[in-house]
Amino acid sequence: MKFIISRDKPALIYKGTEISYKELVRRILYYSNMLKLEHPEDKVLIFLENRPEIAYAIFSIWERKGISINVDAGSNAIEIAYFLTDAKPKYLYTSNKNLEVAVEALKISGLNIPIINLDEVKVPEKYVGKKDYIEAPMGDSTVLLLYTSGTTGDPKGVMLTMDNLLSNIDNIAKVGLYREIDRVLALLPMHHILPLMGNLILPIKIGGTVIILDDLSSTAIKGALQKYKITLFVGVPRLWEMFHKGIMEKINSSFIPRTLFKIVAKTNNIELGRKIFKKVQDGFGGEMHVMVSGGAKIDPQIIKDFNTLGFRMLEGYGLTETSPILTFTRYGDIRPGSCGGALPGVELKIADDGEIIARGKNIMKGYYNKPKATAEVIDKDGWFHTGDLGEIRDTYLYIVGRKKEMIVLPNGKNINPQDIEDNIMKRTNLISELAITEHKSHLVAIVYPNFSVIEQEGIKNISEAIKWNVVDPYNIEAPNYRKILDIKIVQEELPKTRLGKLRRFKLKDLLEEKKRVIEKIAEPTIEEYLILKKFIENLKGISSTPKDHFELDLGMDSLDFVELLSFVENTFNITIMEEELSQYPTLYDLSKFLHDKGVNITEKENNWSKILNKDIDVFIPKSSVSLKFTKFILTPFFKGYIKINKSGLENIINQPAIFIGNHQSMLDAFILINALNKKILKDTYYLAVSKHFKGSFKKWGADHGNIILLDVDNNLSKTLQAAAMVLRQGKNLVIFPEGARSRDGEMTEFKKAFAILSKTLNIPIQPFVIDGAYKSMPIGSKFPKSTDVDLTFLPPLYPKDLEIDEIVIKSEGLIKKQLKNS
Template structure:
């Protein structure tokens, strides 16, 4: 019986070139003629996606050999592992990978034969007795694939011809794909999902395959439109990419977004296709359905694609199950599930929720690893997936990986991927996030979207992500699921080719080890031991020595090397940036704006910038007094509605929130800097109630502009003694504005924690207020707020009734004190009051 035969039509399109079924079979026969192998001898395929890959698979099968499909991104060391593990007789590769193959052969001292498809003449005439490639015997090992190694060295998974055909036959039985379909191949062929469903199945069915040369949204769209694609098989990150782009455009118009939400609630496909016809056309206008596999897809993305007018079918499987175990159907699709069992597959859940399966699709075993095989497949033939699931009716839902579940000290089980999905919703600041446990609490490792941060001119990525993303998640999360710390990384998180996070690497990532997608456990271990130290020539330059010394004064016990990322590795905040910019200006005569500084990523790049722009070297201390004398534009807001607001709120603070005012130590001299802890939205209003009228009229509040967006709030700020600043764009200007307010004899209220407490605890104080106090010789008046957090914690829109207090504390004179001493004295004074 034939697996593939000449259908007198195009089989494959690649880079606009069409290959007929006859040409593909001829290619396979030429490759077959170069192989001298016996039944089930292994032949490795090591190349990028291209028609020659398909020809190589068919050529190996023509000789009854076993295809060993290798990741095209493997380096020579990984090839050596495969050569030693499975001893393939041949490796079929391309110009792109030939060098690695030759290096691996030399290192392993293997006698493997290397065939380069780019040096094989496919135009020559050959005699083909039968224009087809026959099926293998059912129990023949047709394919050997190396698992992605999410938990260590990859194992060779042996899949028989019957294993492969179990999935192909099942798809044929449920009539999902036909010979008329046009399938877009996005994913690398060394994985079983694309190998089975974008190579073997379509060639067996007689469908057309279009191989994508470049994985980008634009390239995908062009191919969808040009070749009238009907079926696309992708992984979640592909659909996440499209979803983000499409929804972003929809949200840019409030009317369109309202229409989208109406369509989503109505859930009528025929209506969706009419309303969002342009999206359909952008995808070529011929899509029958989209497929997501390889990892869990967010339910909301699946539902949103339905609203866009597409049927998104999610399935579930593993390399060891050839791959599909369960799949949603066109006529029975439930978002958030991975469908029902494929024909011939049995699924059950163990007592602990682990998914186990039995059927034609279950692998023969791991090559040369009988113990690992026995651990995976029990005596009754059930394959233990290691995944946890539950049934929604007859549809299967994936809960998470058994080994990846985080078990907290209180016994709570947490699936980190669920938290990651929640964090990623409604933010464009983050590109990737991984949640793990560190020192008995949850931590988020974040790879930011640096392009968006730059476009939004966000000077401090960690602060922005902490408050605008993680904090918003924490508000609604149960206490045991809250993220208590974040780590920003400057490289993509380690993943498999199908986008699965390699969680076993996260602990080492926290130690500062740079990890790559293909690293095995041995490579990771080497990197942990070696943890390379920079040998950059920059180490010995004057600029590096001067700048590293100065940066070291801002942060104690920090290792500074030329490659150190200014924000991620050194943790520079907005004030640090101002100080560095000012130091560079004083020392080298180089003027650099905060916006320009944000584009400079490393200490090395900063040193190079100084060399290119700098003049004579003369190290000087920062002269804040001189900076505060620089001109600054400031239109002082009027106090038009201050007293009206205070009077209107008096009943509220007397009857509902019983405010206790402790003002015995209040002196009415001006100007002073009032510094208090920040517990809730009540704080500023309560402090306004505490001050006498004559003092309040002369007192201004420093506030961040994002809290006063909208015409009404902005109007109230301009008429309510509130000075709005943008700390993300120009902190130096903010400092100059604050100084001008004080120099005009006005008092200034500052909450130096930067944001309201999220847990009721006192946070660290930023030193801005102390710099102003020291340089302008203006006293600090601390005030302690107590009870406000209990009445109105972060996330609450209205306070409960109860008691709170505001206490004015002893004035702190800056004379003969350092900035650090002023900060410490102020914080300790407040701390002592609120905790006693």
């Protein structure tokens, strides 16, 4: 069969150089003369980055009636050795870039296979081929052996025949997706079936032009789109997300474009969007015929927005095993959220268990040397079981999730992790990558933070920020079985394939508790580094290295940061604000900053007494009139609608104390106010976050209600110093040591700030226990339910003979015990 025909039209463009179909045929024929393939099952492995030689290599193998094995150019020697030993090719095509890995792989495999370095192959100018076309094997002959990406384990070799490929090529032509006049931009790696077919085999077969990019920077991509007036662009969701984010940020930053976008979106008129947003169109070359998204499910909003901008963005669905396309949205019937209807020649249905199954000429021959694995996915009636779950509505397919990726909890509940991931990622810019998995019978979020945003926003405690600003709002809305009960922060990208698919089977490795490995690297000798290292190792009781992240490697929390910054101020005579610390997240970063500043080093004693006794400028209310008024107006409410059962009032001591209690609801502070007599109430103070008291009325209420307003999140040291000022003036202070309201009615671990204040200032602890407030007003409720609430005051706890950690443990234990007994 004639697969490529010589002509003067450009076939490939690479680094500004055009390669015509005539020249393409000539070079392929020359390459084919280097191969001696005697049998139809003879194979050649292509270990090559995206470049024109990939085309010469593949089509030269086909010209010799052989099988092309395309593997990831980023593979290591062990991976290549696996492919070599599994497939046993006759030759290995590679380049200077990958030659060293190829040689090492051959050593590992123990095979003796000739390597052809294509950087050393030069087609003589005088060489003339014997014909003006390139042939390819026909019928059921295997022509491609592609290894699956290994999202669930070891890769399997997928055998695709020419009949498989032609069924897809012919059926795509029937729906008018590709045209002979198209200029296709190729940037995705061509060891995957989607870019291999969509960016090379298919456009070359029909006579289009392929522009191959070697530079994958956003600048290079935009430059190629504009220079070559690209008409067809195949991408994966991550690529479209990048473009979408940049475009929408510009549109939303200005009133007129934002308003126009909303108007056009309501019309659902692509042609109108094309005219209104001509500038955006021109940014993509101005002649874009269609954008194609495949490889993974895309956010439907991205498709809607690109359609509003005047682009036809179509979504397809398929697998390597299906050559690849099973379904595609049609030009006049784009339904965001669906990956379209079946291609002509493809039978598609949903099995009883919800799995998508397909049948047709595009279904693979099988897995190479794996008949058992083949039988597991292709049944006796020829139906291929995709492993995906879906629904068919009015002939269009909607993907629900991966069958093997569904999380089944011990209670029998099924969860699609991607649904939760998508939900959370829409809420925040603090996270770069997110994976939800099951661990110890509950859901865990594995988070790779957006460190640039973390630094820009001055966030020093990453875990707390993500827990309370991102995960907690999701948990409030989610049913109990879908709540995330743990968070794991990682410092490297999550394991993915080259097309960006998450390798979920590797997530468990990230959750395993592994012994911390101290990397042996040359340590700085500057004095600032040595002093900081000694302080931090004493503080945390572990060894450290220059690259250690204060929070993620050394486990430093907010109180540790207060001690660190106080030590820096006392030792290096320089003040660093807490929000600035995010710019220096490692031991090396901070010591280098101090060294570059030329600080004056004078080591002094550093302890909590020194920190807490520092005078600060903070407003301490002198009037409690609004507090008394609040007690007065709420008294009927707490006698009739919510009945408070008070006990242990005799345990309240007649001296300044730190009142601590469990935090069940928004009612807690008011319950305590209602229980205390006027004398104690007048001298009892609360700390509150200033952002919650904006507006003159709220501010007045705080200033006349014993409420001290502070930026607790960004300046913990000032918060502690303000608390110490109140206590030194002989006043009481109320602290909820959990730091936040209970999310499920259960008490969480106490933070030790109250214990530091108690021990350092020798102030007794006055514990109280609230039980029933969560039932009345759980988090997320807008109004409390009528119920009884028990408020119990426990005997005081004196710090004299206790260490800080002992105060925390004992206080928490007393309150827990009372809750259990009540």
